[in-house]
Amino acid sequence: MSAVAPEAVPAVGGSSSHRRSPRELLLAVSQYLGFAPAMALFGLFFLAPMGLIVAYSFWTQDGYNVVSTWTLSNYQQIFSTPVYVSTFLTTLWMTAAATALTLAVALPFAYWLARYVSRRWQRPLLFLVILPFWVSYLLRVTSWTIILGSQGAISRLLSLVGLSTPSWLLYDRPAVIFVLIYLYFPFAALTLYASLERFDWSQLHAAMDLGATQSRAIRRIMLPQIKPGITTAVIFVFIPILGEYLTPELVGGTRGVMIGNLIDNFFQEAQYATGAAVALLIVVVVMVLLVIFRRSLEVGEMYGR
């Protein structure tokens, strides 16, 4: 038996018996060079701030200074003070309600747009959906304080028909949820539209031809197929709302407070260590959520493969 030298395999992670030449190594590394800018950005804008928040949350707050002495006292303080847990739970249900309502509005809109509107009109309508992004976030929310205010359009409309303005119209939780729906509707609508646009409508027709009602066909045929789109929409809406503090501050008043506002109070007074610990609560929930939805986020399923 003649000894045959094995072919050089440029794959990453070859057997230890094979020693790569410098050229092979360079080739292997060069495959990933294209990712370098993305990795740098990821490190700079995600890992670095996150690392800093984690570190701060375990450091000691001494007056206005953060001292690099490791401690669990920030977390002890949070979990021994009921208001942080109760505010966090309130934030969770407000976020869940806002997300559910946003999807409840966005799904029929995307369905109508993808199924009944001609291709010619779909683009202008989608353009209208993203039009609010041309105005700053702050301005959009502030405008709602005027619309929902005691002298605003809704109050005037209600008084015209002889109704009094409900006290929760502004500076309360319903106002926060309402404005959040307005703010995050485009994210949900665009994501769901992208999913529905690829849906094969003939499957719905086939189901109905076989005796299913329209609602049953939608429930059993369409919804399972656009599940990745729905999941993505939930993530795009739920996660940013969870950390919201500006909308509750502007339209929530003292009754619409979310956990972001309490964090903001800590940061306002340079209490970074305690603030970081509360902020990490949100991070943990987001990570749990992402793990739960991980399967629905698989790329293959997203594209119907």
Place this chain on the structure above:
Amino acid sequence: MEMTNNLITRRQALRTGVAGVSALTLAACGSSSPSSGSATGPVTLNMLTWNDHYDPTKQLPAIQKETGIKVNVTLGSDDAAMFIKAKQSGDFDIVSADALWVPYDYQQALIEPFDIESFPVASQLYSVSKEFPFWKASGGYLGYPRAWSALRMYYNPKFVSPAPTSYEVWLDPKYKGKVVMENQPTDLVAQAGLATGSKDPYNMNDAELSRAKDFLTQAKPAFLTFVSQNTGVVRALANESAWLTSDNLGIDIRVKSAGGPLIKSAVPKEGVVGWMDSEMKVKGSHANRFEQFINAWGEAEWVPPLFKQYREAWFNEKAYKMLVNQGQGEFADALLYNQPEEAAKAHLKGPSKNPNAYIQVFNQVFGA
């Protein structure tokens, strides 16, 4: 070891070994150190201040033309955050601060005193503003006085009767959901401290804080919203969604200017909290250029436009006379501009020995 030595520096952050921290550190290492320059040549001074301290369109370009000093302004939010930012970055030449924060910044070795009487422009100041004992140090004065205000109670007499005489008006069920305040947790807790008998509202002990918390808990239903800027207070009073506030002098004038109803002011019997701010010279920055900047920036001619925009009582006496000549005397007097001695009568804003406890009180009362 002094507390300042324990501040988290970039180098210490690097030692933690957190990858993210390291990346941020490397990025931050590229930032510049305090500006340098010759005594007369072009120079850039970095200033950490609030937006009512300068006019970016006319004043700063004029200063650059006159002195060669280009000012890079970074806007700050609160005294505490500005102190931390200035201390940690080491990038600033001039920093602004309120009242008792000024000596704190000095104790923390952020700033250094200067001889205010040697500044020609200081002759335009009310003499009382150059004599505040808490702004004096062995090497001179700690800040160049700018403006001041006290937080009085303002109310809409159409709905609020009799006129309030105490913070206890917040407990009156008649005014449920009718109080609007700026989102300043420490100031509100300090005012609750005054309401419950504290003599040093920015440095309350645990028992005093507990009383302040109980007071705020009872008063909570009165508070409609906490706004991020006082324009929000003006709007709420103008459209009558709120009837009461505790805010800077001159809110009544601003509400009137916004087309709102008549608003009156009252001084609560327990006393008021207040602020007076100044520009401070950061330790190690260029003494001659700081003086040159202040001499140009502090000129009375720059005050009237800023006064008309922000309605604040400055410490510049010469500017008061200019305002009177420009027909702004009524506004200036309403702000007590010509009574600068009133500035020190308020419980002045300053650092707390336990700032975390103040935020805890506020969060526990106003959390969901």
